[in-house]
Amino acid sequence: MLWIAIRMLTGDAQKFYGLLFGIAFSTLLITQQLTIFVNLIERGASGVYNAPEAEIWVMDPVSRTTDVKYEMPSTALDEVRSVQGVEWAVPHLRANANVRTSTGDLEGVSIIGVDDATLIGLPDRFSESSKTILSAPDTVVIDDVGITNMFEPGEDPIGQRLELNDQRAVIRGVADAIPSFTSQVTLYTKYSQALNYVPGTRNRLSFVLAGVRDGETPAAVAQRIEDQTGLKAETREEFAEAGIDFIIENTGIPLNFGITVALGFIVGVAIVGLTFSLFIRDNIKQFGALKAIGVTNRKIAGMVIAQAGLVGSIGYALGVVGTVLFIYGFSNNPTFKGFYIPWQIPLVSLVAVIVILALTGWISLRNVMNTEPAAVFR
Structure with a gap:
């Protein structure tokens, strides 16, 4: 029965390629935009990543990121060096x-x-x-x-x-x-x-970069620096996250990219839903004939699921490959330097594709289930 379902799907080339385009386009748009968004906001922590030796960043309490800071007096350097557990401070x-x-x-x-x-x-x-x-x-x-x-x-x-x-x-x-x-x-x-x-x-000192002694943890030493000096001390990971959070909270980037991703999902539902509905409508007599010779609704549902699975897997693969080619093609462009695709993003795209196919498949399957076998002979 699954072979019959696949033959029915690929037999109508126009609708088959339309379904592939809908899934591939949605996957490409969602994956590409999420990739650019993640890499872009991670640049808010570039100042931290470009100083890899620093385990602790010490700053004025009002400082928030490497770019949004308030200078400290030079005496802060000696204060940090005097804290127990600090190996070095510069x-x-x-x-x-x-x-x-x-x-x-x-x-x-x-x-x-x-x-x-x-x-x-x-x-x-x-x-x-x-x-x-x-x-x-x-x-x-x-x-x-x-x-x-x-x-x-x-x-x-x-x-x-x-x-x-x-x-x-x-x-x-x-x-x-x-x-x-x-x-x-x-x-x-x-x-x-x-x-x-x-x-x-x-006051000219922006930050004090510090390392910790063996046997100490950066979090514990950072807390000790705050208690002893009254300055703000954050570990490398905490300060990098602060830079990312600052961009998320103070720019319109998350909203703009979120709208684009939502549009990709909506376009996918519209294209796939319309094309799948037309495919089911054009093949309603074939499904009715199958029911007339004794094929159960459960097997009919399995056929529709197999059709959706084939379209979804091929379209999803094309969308992800398209994103990889896009990132690779622009890798030499300074704007996209260091861009990569986090492994979580393809999973998010996969979930979106499954939801799109589930919604459109369920709507289309209702028409098949309500078809009477006798309608074939009328």
Whole structure:
């Protein structure tokens, strides 16, 4: 009976391909939009991910993310170092500035000052040069995404001179960093040099990055820092999550992507439901004939479920493959750098496809169940 059901489905090529298109399009839209949404909001934690050595981030109590922060006095560094369980603690500066390029163009950049001695706070990987290049005077390291914003295609950034607050800066390295949420150009330099590039108020220390001793847990040491210093201390995971939550709570991104995903589901229900209903209507005589020769409603239901399962599995596979090809095709685009498909998203799409097929299949199956065998002979 299942073979008959499949032959009935594939025999009408127009409706068969229409069903495949509906499922594939819905799967593609849902999977692609959820993938972009997850990767986009994760960039709210890029500042944390780009400083992999830091186990604890210490900040002013009102600070919320790596970009929404309030500077602390320099004495906060010694206070953190004095807390039991802290293995090391280094200063970390983050500030915005305007830079003038050698061609006279003005570009907004993010300046990140890392510890002079240990260079903790730099990304692990470099596209060109290495961390030790910061030992050269007036050196800054640019992130690879920033190159596309500041320089023409094919132009070599190494050796380019910039003007920061009437100070000379020379690009001598390219960091392979996770782009920020705004994809702003990021320049890394030593903490002492960053103080000259972005002069400001009396308090200049943005964060204190700390590591814990063997036998201690970051959560316990962070709590100890808060109790002893009155500052806010969060583990790497907590602070990364805070950056993601800030984007979710303060932007319209979740709503916009949620609407797109909902439209993908609605379009899938409309296309598949209409096409499946037309298919059932056109084959109602065949189903009636099967009932006339003794095929039970249970077997008829099994045939419809098999038809829906075949269409759903092929359409779902096409949609997921389409999303993979989309992400792979744009992997060289700086906007999509580092994008990946979390394993949970295909599962969400699979559940959506099952719901679409269940709704449309149930509506179509009602017509089959209500068909009288005698209608075939009228």
